[in-house]
Amino acid sequence: MPHNPDHPPAKKFKPGSPFFRIDKKPGMLLPRKENASVPIDVQRKNLPIYQAKSQLINQLRQLHNAVLIGETGSGKTTQIPQYLYEAGIGRQGIVAVTQPRRVAAISLATRVAEEKRTQLGKLVGYTVRFEDVTSSETKLKFMTDGMLLREAIGDPLLLRYTVVVLDEAHERTVHTDVLFGVVKAAQRKRREQNKVPLKVIVMSATMDVDLFSQYFNKSPVLYLEGRQHPIQMYYTKQPQSDYLQAALVSVFQIHQEAPASHDILVFMTGQEEIEALARTCRDIAKHLPDSCGPMTVIPLYASLPPAQQLRVFQPAPKGCRKVILSTNIAETSITISGIKYVIDTGMVKAKRFNPESGLEVLAVQRVSKAQAWQRAGRAGREDSGSVYRLYTEDEFDNLIPMTVPEIQRCNLASVVLQLLALGIPDVMNFDFMSKPSPEAMRSAVEQLDLLGAVGRKGEQVTLTPLGKKMASFPLEPRYAKTILLSPDFQCSEEVLTIVSLLSVDTVLYNPPARREECLAARKKFTTSEGDHLTLLNIYRAFKKVNANKEWCRENFVNSRNMSMVGEVRAQLREICLKLSMKLESCGSDTGSVRRCLAHGLFMNAAELQPDGSYTALDTHQPVAIHPSSVLFQAKPAYVVFNELLHTSKCYMRDLCLVDADWLVEAAPEYFRRKLRPTKS
DNA sequence: GAGCACTGC
Structure with a gap:
């Protein structure tokens, strides 16, 4: 697609209105203005939601499920948890409030702690990845939806919680969508087992009210006015x-x-x-x-x-x-x-x-x-x-x-693995609010099957011991598998680094204006073994200079993302140790790292064709090496790659040179079907 | 010889 029109837009610019005015649908609503000079308890009382406080408390006390609709500015997220606490609702346990984003969880907890005049981490706290600011006193806990989902793997009934508030539900993140099913099941099971009931409050902006209400047993919908x-x-x-x-x-x-x-x-x-x-x-x-x-x-x-x-x-x-x-x-x-x-x-x-x-x-x-x-x-x-x-x-x-x-437009392999780890008996028929297509579910199970994470008996899908271990990593299943395989190749330390590098945003800066400089700097780390090992070289060099910022600038390395790699790596390593894995380094024997990657990523393999093009081995579709790869100029016979990106062509990104033998030894059955006889 | 929205565990 040509991006530049024939004439530069500048010449086309003519003042004059292509618009006409429409006087309908007014009234979106907007948050209140913060005013530091107004005392905090007065600010609380000035919120629109304050008018409805006692009515809300009465309703929420009686209901097991409620859908709360309120625009930004109604004050629902900061006030509802406090109202519940002040009214003594759910005091036997913790009130969890989930957010799709980390910053939101942290800033809301900070604000509510201020309003309650307590130190953050006491009565009011938050939990996000890499940070847990809670204590035994914490009764109001703000957290990311992903974090609550992780916790649910260890405690599917969510017994620590008496109330779960799913905020920003209209955003429909994968995590929130899975949580809908998890809290619904937990609620039902707790009732059946005569345990402390679980109250579920779904908070959303105006849309999708019926869907939420239907799903949660036709629960009542409470409307809150915002400021518009x-x-x-x-x-x-x-x-x-x-x-x-x-x-x-x-x-x-x-x-x-x-x-x-x-x-x-x-x-x-x-x-x-x-x-x-x-x-x-x-x-x-x-x-x-x-x-x-x-x-x-x-x-x-x-x-x-x-x-x-x-x-x-x-x-x-x-x-x-x-x-x-x-x-x-x-x-x-x-x-x-x-x-x-x-x-x-x-x-x-x-x-x-x-x-x-x-x-x-x-x-x-x-x-x-x-x-x-x-x-x-x-x-x-x-x-x-x-x-x-x-x-x-x-x-x-x-x-x-x-x-x-x-959830209806992503790869479901991790979701299905998580559901299985949560002990959901019939995964294929999980009670999703919006069901993913059966093909997407089947494709996910197939992937997990190939990775050895699940077993199948007819329609029934069960978790294998390997799958259970895989689920304990906050990673895509194939990366978890690669880590779990790494002790067999005595290269766990290296694989931990590589997987960490792959699970954060890119650590490489590529400013188009300084392309030549950038390529020259990167050359030092480049290896014909591929992108994974090039990244490993960069990480090793970064460690060698003690994460020096100046070094990062000179080498076009994003130091912030690089520090994140360190955090992720520490977390993954901790999980390995809990699983009693033997962690070794292969030193300069990078071949064993590539062999391990071949075993973990065998589903993403491609083969050089006689005409110089590549074919993906699982689908037999034509693929190409992305120009950003260090292997772009090379023509290796076999590679594994992290992902396919469909733009002007179907590009493989992040490639690793492998031997055909390794692929076959990784999945003999699979490749008997896929590999064609090598031509000389 | 391309060009990648946004989150999150």
């Missing part, structure tokens, strides 16, 4: 063939008409188009007449270094307009105050999964209505705002109502 500021909606008159061009026009239209203090937030799909549009905006802004004020354009996306991300919070100089070009990171994860205008391209980049091919595709697609509302809500948090939707109202009406839950 009106929002003015604009739609385009005509469908836009080029949303980038439309975004550009809109930015400058607003820039010409609105006071400079009004910030603009534009929702786009990815790094590349954001950087391109940022350049174009800056170019045009330079050549505008003096009647237009200056403009500062700030890109925002997850892979941006943290220091640059912080720029979005700095106010623009007086008289200068702030324009933020963002991915959907600004939908939920990063909240920027002072946004008066939102421009919504209506597009998003999202992952899809094809269970038949096992392929994940990252594709630009239309947002859902729910997502469009979420984006709109980011306008005018403190005051009224405007939203420019770069699509027609008809197009809006035709958007799907809700984003497809993640």
Whole structure:
């Protein structure tokens, strides 16, 4: 797809409105303004939810299940746990409040501890990966949904808890979706076994109310008012063939008409188009007449270094307009105050999964209505705002109502393994709120079967002892398997490092502007054995210089992600020790590391063809070496790889050179079917 | 010779 239109957008820019005004659907709602000078207990009483306090307490005391609908700003997340505690509800145990994100869990716990005037970690605490700030006194516990799920593996009835609050349920993360089933089952079993009852409160924004209520035994829905500021909606008159061009026009239209203090937030799909549009905006802004004020354009996306991300919070100089070009990171994860205008391209980049091919595709697609509302809500948090939707109202009406839950578009191997570890008897018929397709479930079981994690008797799937061990690692099953195999090859220390490197965001910086320098620096670590061992070399060098930051800069290594590797590695190593594994280092015998990787990743193997192309051994589809691989120029006969990425071709990413014999010895049955006779 | 939204254990 050509990215550059024939004419640079700058020349196409014509002032004038492609929009018309629509005076309907006002009233998104917005969080309250923080005011440090107001005492904390007064702030609590000023929240909209306070009016409903006694009524809420009465209801929640009686109900086993409740669905609580309330927009941001109602105060539900900070207040409900305190109301429960103050009313003595569930005091025999702990009230757990789950969040999809770590930062949210931590900041909510901090806030509630402040409100209760206690030290964090006493009455109020939090638990996220690598951090547990709780004690025996903790009664209100904020945690990530993934963390509660992990805990459930050791305690499927969640007996430490009397109340579980599943917050931000509308986001439908895989973890929340699995938790729905886990808490529902725990609730039922505790009732059957005459144990202390478990209260389940689902908290969500406005959507999906019926689904939640239906699923939790037709539980009552309680509505909470939020604080709203009106929002003015604009739609385009005509469908836009080029949303980038439309975004550009809109930015400058607003820039010409609105006071400079009004910030603009534009929702786009990815790094590349954001950087391109940022350049174009800056170019045009330079050549505008003096009647237009200056403009500062700030890109925002997850892979941006943290220091640059912080720029979005700095106010623009007086008289200068702030324009933020963002991915959907600004939908939920990063909240920027002072946004008066939102421009919504209506597009998003999202992952899809094809269970038949096992392929994940990252594709630009239309947002859902729910997502469009979420984006709109980011306008005018403190005051009224405007939203420019770069699509027609008809197009809006035709958007799907809700984003497809993640559980219906991802590889389910880890989910199925976790369900089995939770002791769910009939995994194939697990009570999901939104069932994944049977093909996706079957494909997951098949993968686990190949890894030796499950056994099958007819329809019944059971966990093997190996599978049980695999489930104790917070990793994708194939990586857990690779670690568990590593003692056989006397290279556990190396494999732990490699798997840790693979389970954090990339540790390699690749600034396009300094490409040559970057390649030169990386050359020192490159080995013809492949990407895994190149990464291992980098980690070893990093350790040798004691994690020196200067060294990281010189070698284009992301020091923050590299420290994370250390944390992950320590956690994985701890689990190995608990499993009484013998951990050895193979030193310079890197062949044994590759052999171990071949045994763990044999399902992801590819074979060189006589014409120089590659074929994946399991599906026989054509694949290619990704140009970012150190093996890109090489033509190894056999490789294993971490993942397939479908973009312009089907690319293998992160490759390791292997022997065909190793693959056969890893899975003789499997390869008898897959391997073709080697040609000379 | 490509180019990767966002979380999380």
